[in-house]
Amino acid sequence: MRPLPPERFDLGDALLRWVRPDDAAAMATAARASFERLRHWMVWATSLDLLTEETMARFVADTLADRERGASANYALRTPDDTITLGGIGVHERVGPGALEIGYWLADGATGRGLITRAAALLTDAALECEGVDRVLIKCDEANERSAAVPRRLGFRLDGLVDDDRFAIQSGRLMIWVRDEPIR
Ligand SMILES: CC(C)(COP(=O)(O)OP(=O)(O)OC[C@H]1O[C@@H](n2cnc3c(N)ncnc32)[C@H](O)[C@@H]1OP(=O)(O)O)[C@@H](O)C(=O)NCCC(=O)NCCS
Structure with a gap:
């Protein structure tokens, strides 16, 4: 099993911690309230029918199983008192040997405060410290x-553009951003 980034990070104005089973309801509420932007x-957010507590509970169960086998770590981004879900961020093995996405x-x-840029910076550096990891990828619709502003702000390089109708649901083209050196 590969060691994954740590369980918790303190962003000051937010808390980043591994997703837990009791997060499902709050994740569904936050995602449903943000549906018009996320969809x-x-x-996973293209229909309100997908954003139920049950769906999120299944997602969390999968997440915990993936984490058990060292394949990914999903984090809940929460208010500092750990009462409200502000978003989510995850580190995943799915991009092949030596890389985490x-x-x-x-x-x-929760947008416009640098929360995701700062969380992604912490997780990029933590991922690069994991055994066998030499690069971190961020993929997004062109x-x-x-x-795309997040990896650009963090000094990732644009490594390629690939046709992808499955994940790039607007343009059909996926940007692949890569960083192989720590940010801090
Ligand atoms: C992608 C997404 C998470 C980016 O959100 P965001 O608010 O732009 O990103 P951040 O939290 O990093 O905030 C950046 C903003 O905060 C500002 N900011 C303030 N303090 C900052 C700090 N300390 N560090 C970095 N940026 C800071 C930045 O200048 C930027 O402002 P701008 O929007 O005026 O350019 C959001 O748009 C989203 O949820 N989109 C839908 C889901 C999605 O697309 N996910 C990615 C799929 S690939």
Whole structure:
């Protein structure tokens, strides 16, 4: 099993911690409230029917199983007192040997404060410290300017554009951003 990034990070104005089973309801509430923004970019959020507590509970169960086998760590981004879900960010093995991928979303009301940029910076550095990891990828729809701004701001390089109708649901083209050196 590969060691994953730590369980908790303190962002000062937010808390980043591993997702837990009792997060499902709050995740569903936050995602449903942000549906109009999320539905353009996130495959799992293209319909309100997908954003139920039951669906989120299944997602969390899968997440815990993946984490058990060292394949991914999903984090809940929460208010500092750990009462409200502001979004989510995860580190995933799914991009092949030597690499981890970071994916993220924010709830309405949590954007524009640098939360995801700062969380992604912490997780990039933590991922690069994991055994056998030499690069971190962020993939996003070519049309998703706000998402692309995150890796750009963090000094990732644009490594390629690939046709992908499955995940790039707006443009059909996926930007692949890569970072192989720590940010801090
Ligand atoms: C992608 C997404 C998470 C980006 O949200 P965001 O609010 O733009 O990102 P951040 O939290 O990093 O905030 C960046 C903003 O905060 C500002 N900011 C303030 N303090 C900052 C700090 N300390 N560090 C970095 N940025 C800071 C930045 O200048 C930027 O402002 P701008 O929007 O005026 O350019 C959000 O748009 C989203 O949830 N989209 C839908 C889901 C999605 O697309 N996910 C990605 C799929 S690939």
